[in-house]
Amino acid sequence: MTIAVPERHLLPVPPGHPHDRGGKAQPMLIVQNLRKFFPIHGGILNRKVAEVKAVDNVSFSVQKGETLGVVGESGCGKSTLARLLMHLMPSDQGTLVFDGDPVDEPRGISLRDLRRNMQMVFQDSYSSLNPRLPILESIAYGPSVHGVKRADAKAKARDLLEKVGLQPDLFAGRYPHELSGGQKQRVNIARALALGPRMLILDEAVSALDKSVEAQVLNLLGYLKRHFNLTYMFISHDLHVVQYISDRVLVMYLGQVVEIGPVKQIYEAPKHPYTMALLKSRLIIDPDTRIDIPPLVGDPPNPINPPSGCRFRTRCPYAEAICAERAPSLGNATNARDEHLAACHITNPIAGHSMAGQTLQALDGEEIVKRATEAR
Amino acid sequence: MTDVPATPSLIAQTAAPAPHVRGYWGNVWNRLKYDHVTLFFLVLIIAVILSAVFAPWLAPFDPNKSSMAARLKPVMFKSFYLGTDEQGRDILSRLIWGGRTSLVMGISPVFLATVIGGFFGVFAGYAGGKLNTAIMRTMDVFFAFPSVLLAVAISGSLGSGLVNQMITLTIVLIPPICRVAETATSQVRTMDFIDAARASGAGTMSILFRHVLVNVMSPVMVYSSTLVSASILLASGLSFLGLGVSPPTPDWGLMLSTLRQSIYVQPLVCALPGVAILITSIAFNLVSDGLRQAMDVKA
Numbered sequence: 275m276t277i278a279v280p281e282r283h284l285l286p287v288p289p290g291h292p293h294d295r296g297g298k299a300q301p302m303l304i305v306q307n308l309r310k311f312f313p314i315h316g317g318i319l320n321r322k323v324a325e326v327k328a329v330d331n332v333s334f335s336v337q338k339g340e341t342l343g344v345v346g347e348s349g350c351g352k353s354t355l356a357r358l359l360m361h362l363m364p365s366d367q368g369t370l371v372f373d374g375d376p377v378d379e380p381r382g383i384s385l386r387d388l389r390r391n392m393q394m395v396f397q398d399s400y401s402s403l404n405p406r407l408p409i410l411e412s413i414a415y416g417p418s419v420h421g422v423k424r425a426d427a428k429a430k431a432r433d434l435l436e437k438v439g440l441q442p443d444l445f446a447g448r449y450p451h452e453l454s455g456g457q458k459q460r461v462n463i464a465r466a467l468a469l470g471p472r473m474l475i476l477d478e479a480v481s482a483l484d485k486s487v488e489a490q491v492l493n494l495l496g497y498l499k500r501h502f503n504l505t506y507m508f509i510s511h512d513l514h515v516v517q518y519i520s521d522r523v524l525v526m527y528l529g530q531v532v533e534i535g536p537v538k539q540i541y542e543a544p545k546h547p548y549t550m551a552l553l554k555s556r557l558i559i560d561p562d563t564r565i566d567i568p569p570l571v572g573d574p575p576n577p578i579n580p581p582s583g584c585r586f587r588t589r590c591p592y593a594e595a596i597c598a599e600r601a602p603s604l605g606n607a608t609n610a611r612d613e614h615l616a617a618c619h620i621t622n623p624i625a626g627h628s629m630a631g632q633t634l635q636a637l638d639g640e641e642i643v644k645r646a647t648e649a650r
Numbered sequence: 651m652t653d654v655p656a657t658p659s660l661i662a663q664t665a666a667p668a669p670h671v672r673g674y675w676g677n678v679w680n681r682l683k684y685d686h687v688t689l690f691f692l693v694l695i696i697a698v699i700l701s702a703v704f705a706p707w708l709a710p711f712d713p714n715k716s717s718m719a720a721r722l723k724p725v726m727f728k729s730f731y732l733g734t735d736e737q738g739r740d741i742l743s744r745l746i747w748g749g750r751t752s753l754v755m756g757i758s759p760v761f762l763a764t765v766i767g768g769f770f771g772v773f774a775g776y777a778g779g780k781l782n783t784a785i786m787r788t789m790d791v792f793f794a795f796p797s798v799l800l801a802v803a804i805s806g807s808l809g810s811g812l813v814n815q816m817i818t819l820t821i822v823l824i825p826p827i828c829r830v831a832e833t834a835t836s837q838v839r840t841m842d843f844i845d846a847a848r849a850s851g852a853g854t855m856s857i858l859f860r861h862v863l864v865n866v867m868s869p870v871m872v873y874s875s876t877l878v879s880a881s882i883l884l885a886s887g888l889s890f891l892g893l894g895v896s897p898p899t900p901d902w903g904l905m906l907s908t909l910r911q912s913i914y915v916q917p918l919v920c921a922l923p924g925v926a927i928l929i930t931s932i933a934f935n936l937v938s939d940g941l942r943q944a945m946d947v948k949a
Contacts, residue, residue, distance in 0.1 A: 357845075360849050361849075362845050362848060362849060385851075386851045389849060389850060389851040390851065393849060393850075394846070394849050396842045396845070396846060398842055401841040401842045401843065402841075402842035402843050402845075402846055403843055404843045404861050404864070404865070405865070406674065406864040406865050406868070407860075407861075407864065412843070415847065415850065415852070415860060415861075416850035416851075416852075419847075419850055419851055419852040419853075419856055420850075420851060449674065462846075465846065468850075469850060469851075
């Protein structure tokens with residue numbers, strides 16, 4: 275028996291509201307053991323010869339009302355993760371639980387209802403709008419698919435255009451090529467909000483905008499989050515933006531979660547060497563503290579054949595024999611609320627690592643730079 | 651009560667005067683009206699179509715009324731404005747009536763091929779995978795033959811007559827339209843707005859009709875309009891070879907064929923059906939080109 279989500283107008287669902295099925299303590303989204311391998315075909319008979327391990331055993335949870343920032347290099351699987359959560363591609367393995375209801379299972383929430391509760395804003399503002407439809411039609415399409423009458427859907431779309439800062443009288447009949455990048459992204463946000471979702475996944479939503487427009491859109495996102503009681507999952511490669519907007523941060527590397535925790539703790543005291551190197555790579559405006567040698571050199575290894583054990587060990591300044599033998603585990607990320615977890619042997623006092631139990635900050639920060647130069 | 655912050659962007663946008671939003675077809679016409687060549691030939695096509703529609707009233711003579719005395723007369727002979735053919739029939743009237751057949755032969759196969767080929771192309775492009783391969787490789791088999799040869803072969807096996815000629819030309823025109831539609835659909839399928847539509851919970855049919863078709867229709871129709879001139883030429887060629895309508899039906903290709911033997915007697919008169927074919931073909935060609943330019947919306 276599928277539990278249907280009742281018809282809702284675009285009203286926010288505050289905690290404790292009857293539509294808030296799980297209650298305050300229930301995470302909005304629990305992801306367990308999500309996996310997606312892309313097959314590579316080759317040979318004469320075009321059989322599968324290898325797999326690209328895009329997302330490998332990812333588990334985490336998103337709390338209600340928070341903004342979870344997801345950071346990582348290009349190719350770490352962030353966008354694949356977003357598309358898997360939106361069910362735009364089938365996953366090989368893994369379960370999702372949305373507000374207490376398992377997704378796409380007989381006694382849980384159906385895919386159709388999940389899509390009314392969770393929506394996505396895409397990165398490329400150009401290709402994410404139909405160039406042949408006026409933006410009002412683009413926004414009104416989602417509700418009309420779910421049975422809302424066209425006049426109501428258009429009225430809803432006009433209301434949303436106003437909320438995202440675009441005057442409906444001026445912008446409703448425009449085509450996407452008549453809008454700037456920032457305006458297009460606002461339309462994308464309005465389109466995502468048209469179905470009245472409770473959670474938004476923002477896949478590099480501000481990455482293609484210049485800084486001033488980016489600031490405007492980020493402020494808009496903050497306003498909308500308060501107004502509509504939304505939960506955000508904000509995927510980005512820009513560490514400054516993630517720090518500005520997130521409550522908790524999740525760090526991904528080569529398809530796996532390597533660290534998760536509150537934003538302040540991660541940015542001030544990271545526990546994973548990869549996070550530490552990423553943060554050290556940020557460009558600092560002060561010319562006196564300029565760094566000449568990058569803390570993180572090279573490219574991530576091939577996801578078809580990742581290194582054994584810990585996947586970061588080929589670029590890690592603290593790598594030892596134990597790191598090649600055993601892959602470190604993150605811990606119970608689906609239950610972590612304010613805990614700061616990292617998948618590294620150093621954080622585990624009983625692992626066989628020589629520096630186990632110490633914090634990375636206690637170890638000399640210059641160690642990374644020195645070992646990196648020695649390695650090269 | 652929510653407080654909408656008066657962001658600078660909101661202020662800037664309300665202060666500007668409301669622009670007159672023209673819409674897509676408004677923009678197309680706006681570009682088209684400065685393209686004088688296209689407009690001229692568009693008027694010409696409309697003139698040809700109107701003359702074909704009003705043929706019974708426009709033609710000065712009965713196209714089938716032959717006269718043994720007035721055979722192969724030159725241009726402007728008495729009231730025969732364009733001369734007579736080898737059976738004494740007025741060329742002008744036969745050209746006007748022949749326009750009916752030629753236009754029907756030019757437009758209907760293209761229209762049918764667009765519907766059928768477009769359907770297969772969109773289906774193959776959106777489905778992808780093995781279905782795509784099956785359909786496109788079948789079309790490739792037809793592509794292997796030159797169009798004239800294919801038309802003659804199919805026409806020869808079906809027999810002569812208007813309906814058979816239409817079937818022939820439709821079959822010949824389906825593969826290129828299918829290919830254009832499939833390419834356009836494959837490109838559209840990878841765009842993010844299709845993913846966004848799927849993420850909104852839309853079904854395949856809804857996405858196809860609301861999102862895919864509007865984007866695919868434009869390149870397909872522009873390509874189809876270029877095929878009209880090719881279709882007219884092919885139809886004339888088939889009639890010339892005797893595979894089309896049978897005499898005494900007036901038809902430009904058939905007229906060319908029968909007048910060919912008399913070309914040393916009245917060269918100008920015998921070339922006139924060819925001129926008619928040429929003008930109509932070029933007109934459709936140039937108009938479709940102009941339409942393509944006007945519809946290429948990026949700015």
